[in-house]
Amino acid sequence: MLNKLKQSGFKIFTLCFSLLLTLFILSVILCVVTHTTFGALITNIVSKEIQFAIRLSLITSIISTFLCIVVSVPASYALARYKFVGKSFINTILDIPLALPPLVAGVGLLLLFGTTSFGKTLASVGINFVFTPLGIIIAQFFVNISFMLRIMRSTFEGINPRYEYVAKTLGCNDAKAFWKITIPMAKGGLLAGSIITWSKAIGEFGAALMVAGATRMKTETLPISLYLNMSCGELNLAISAATILIIISIVSLFVFEKYGGIARLY
Amino acid sequence: MIEIENISKNLGEFFLRDISFNIRDGEYFMILGPTGAGKTILLETIAGIYRPDKGKILMDAKDITYIPPKDRNISMVYQDYMLFPHLNVEQNIAFGLKLKKTSKEIIKDKVEKNSKLLNIYHLLHRYPGTLSGGEKQRIAIARAMVIEPYALLLDEPLAALDTQTRDRLRQELKRIHSITKVIIVHVTHNFEEVFSLADSVAVMNEGRIIQVGRPDDIFRKPNCEFVANFVGVENLFKGKSIVENGSAHINIDGVNIFSTNRKSGEAFISIRPEEILISKQPFKSSARNSLKGKIARIVNSGATAKITVDAGVPFNVMITKQSLENMELKEGITAYITFKASAVHIF
Numbered sequence: 001m002l003n004k005l006k007q008s009g010f011k012i013f014t015l016c017f018s019l020l021l022t023l024f025i026l027s028v029i030l031c032v033v034t035h036t037t038f039g040a041l042i043t044n045i046v047s048k049e050i051q052f053a054i055r056l057s058l059i060t061s062i063i064s065t066f067l068c069i070v071v072s073v074p075a076s077y078a079l080a081r082y083k084f085v086g087k088s089f090i091n092t093i094l095d096i097p098l099a100l101p102p103l104v105a106g107v108g109l110l111l112l113f114g115t116t117s118f119g120k121t122l123a124s125v126g127i128n129f130v131f132t133p134l135g136i137i138i139a140q141f142f143v144n145i146s147f148m149l150r151i152m153r154s155t156f157e158g159i160n161p162r163y164e165y166v167a168k169t170l171g172c173n174d175a176k177a178f179w180k181i182t183i184p185m186a187k188g189g190l191l192a193g194s195i196i197t198w199s200k201a202i203g204e205f206g207a208a209l210m211v212a213g214a215t216r217m218k219t220e221t222l223p224i225s226l227y228l229n230m231s232c233g234e235l236n237l238a239i240s241a242a243t244i245l246i247i248i249s250i251v252s253l254f255v256f257e258k259y260g261g262i263a264r265l266y
Numbered sequence: 267m268i269e270i271e272n273i274s275k276n277l278g279e280f281f282l283r284d285i286s287f288n289i290r291d292g293e294y295f296m297i298l299g300p301t302g303a304g305k306t307i308l309l310e311t312i313a314g315i316y317r318p319d320k321g322k323i324l325m326d327a328k329d330i331t332y333i334p335p336k337d338r339n340i341s342m343v344y345q346d347y348m349l350f351p352h353l354n355v356e357q358n359i360a361f362g363l364k365l366k367k368t369s370k371e372i373i374k375d376k377v378e379k380n381s382k383l384l385n386i387y388h389l390l391h392r393y394p395g396t397l398s399g400g401e402k403q404r405i406a407i408a409r410a411m412v413i414e415p416y417a418l419l420l421d422e423p424l425a426a427l428d429t430q431t432r433d434r435l436r437q438e439l440k441r442i443h444s445i446t447k448v449i450i451v452h453v454t455h456n457f458e459e460v461f462s463l464a465d466s467v468a469v470m471n472e473g474r475i476i477q478v479g480r481p482d483d484i485f486r487k488p489n490c491e492f493v494a495n496f497v498g499v500e501n502l503f504k505g506k507s508i509v510e511n512g513s514a515h516i517n518i519d520g521v522n523i524f525s526t527n528r529k530s531g532e533a534f535i536s537i538r539p540e541e542i543l544i545s546k547q548p549f550k551s552s553a554r555n556s557l558k559g560k561i562a563r564i565v566n567s568g569a570t571a572k573i574t575v576d577a578g579v580p581f582n583v584m585i586t587k588q589s590l591e592n593m594e595l596k597e598g599i600t601a602y603i604t605f606k607a608s609a610v611h612i613f
Binding site for chain 2 (some may be wrong): 160163165166167168169170171172173176181182185187221
């Protein structure tokens with residue numbers, strides 16, 4: 001009896017922590033979405049500025065996510081499958097953006113594209129990253145690429161290379177085996193990684209702020225809009241930007257939970 | 267014919283050293299060895315997954331050492347099936363044919379023929395995730411067979427299956443081989459499979475081929491202690507052999523044994539348990555070895571019984587259960603064991 005009480009006492013104790021934490025998170029979110037009335041929210045969402053921010057956020061995040069996929073798929077495959085000199089060194093370097101504060105990443109990008117001859121050459125042919133939407137894309141890419149790489153690397157590592165061996169004995173070359181077997185088997189990880197990368201790109205603020213600046217109606221993504229409107233007291237506009245960001249986060253979390261598991265099936 | 271000449275490959279944890287053997291057309295060739303012997307990388311090297319560091323592989327006298335796997339026409343089946351999970355059974359089997367740009371009718375025809383041969387025709391529209399181990403392995407075999415390979419490589423194809431399924435699939439492998447006459451190279455660590463399937467067998471350990479021969483030869487005449495131990499040879503003794511008057515007598519811890527094999531010096535000998543006669547009285551016969559001992563242990567295993575007779579050194583004798591009962595043999599009584607000099611194998 002005493003034992004049972006002790007056990008359930010511990011259960012209640014640990015359960016309290018999870019319940020309190022849930023309550024805390026819910027109140028934070030509810031405070032944002034209930035701050036204005038539904039009507040005001042709609043009015044602000046259809047305002048020109050928020051419409052611009054939504055469009056810019058969507059375009060930049062989709063392009064940067066696409067770039068992350070294009071770069072991380074071959075890179076992570078090499079890291080998962082092949083042995084080569086300096087592999088652990090490369091792995092460490094590739095993880096750095098994950099640990100780096102986004103502001104620091106932004107400063108680095110600004111210096112690379114703004115001050116070096118490499119950046120100036122690019123700018124002279126019309127590819128200018130500094131204080132342009134292109135800067136937002138490169139900032140999102142830099143901050144998220146390590147994340148995508150890690151997901152894809154563990155996805156590929158989880159696929160037995162013997163599937164590819166069998167495909168090769170049946171008539172595939174390396175690239176065909178990869179395309180016909182490995183990629184379809186990696187689609188769970190690819191989907192989950194892309195969604196989380198995209199959702200992180202939508203919310204990217206620090207690095208983008210440094211490279212692209214916060215110019216109204218020019219480099220104004222949803223988080224930048226939230227920041228700008230908050231600083232100048234336009235609370236309703238800020239809340240509408242925040243609400244959209246919350247919706248995107250929750251939806252992508254849900255999709256991630258639902259499809260991220262596919263990667264573990266194989 | 268596949269000729270393997272002095273293949274060496276180092277993959278760190280696993281390696282191959284100076285592997286040489288030939289596989290004749292239509293042969294069921296088995297590679298027997300313990301886990302970690304390098305059997306799988308040997309198969310994968312034959313398939314072309316790895317390039318050997320050294321040596322050559324010839325197929326029909328043509329050097330294929332550096333030809334990529336897709337152009338070798340050698341297919342492979344693994345222990346854990348490796349069925350493509352995103353394709354259904356039909357698409358799995360048709361995979362190789364589709365790559366070879368075969369026409370739809372021919373694909374359909376061949377898939378049907380091979381899936382019927384392996385009794386999986388009813389599964390064609392299922393996905394691999396929902397099938398049993400035996401079914402998956404049949405599909406993997408069908409997928410490998412449908413491209414009509416020059417050789418079929420099987421990597422422990424029966425190891426992951428339960429006893430009943432294993433026996434059935436073993437018989438089917440035999441049947442498929444007798445129908446198609448394709449070269450089969452089958453890797454296993456299970457000696458029973460060798461006896462029921464192989465025309466020839468190579469015993470492998472630590473990246474090397476230790477002995478190649480017919481299963482019977484390997485079993486009766488292992489060329490070293492490792493092979494003898496691995497194939498489960500009983501009555502394996504170490505002793506000193508002296509050749510006199512055309513036959514050898516071997517001293518094993520004071521027990522003298524005659525053999526028709528002529529090898530002198532330090533030697534291992536082995537005697538098959540079923541070639542030893544046991545009697546309660548001295549047994550006069552032409553057999554040159556007759557020893558007196560005491561029954562130390564009787565182990566019943568179904569239809570047969572294994573009796574250990576201590577005659578200075580312990581000999582294992584195999585008799586039927588019937589004989590055991592008729593002779594009223596019991597532990598602790600005196601018994602005589604008799605075997606011919608020709609039954610004593612020296613190596």
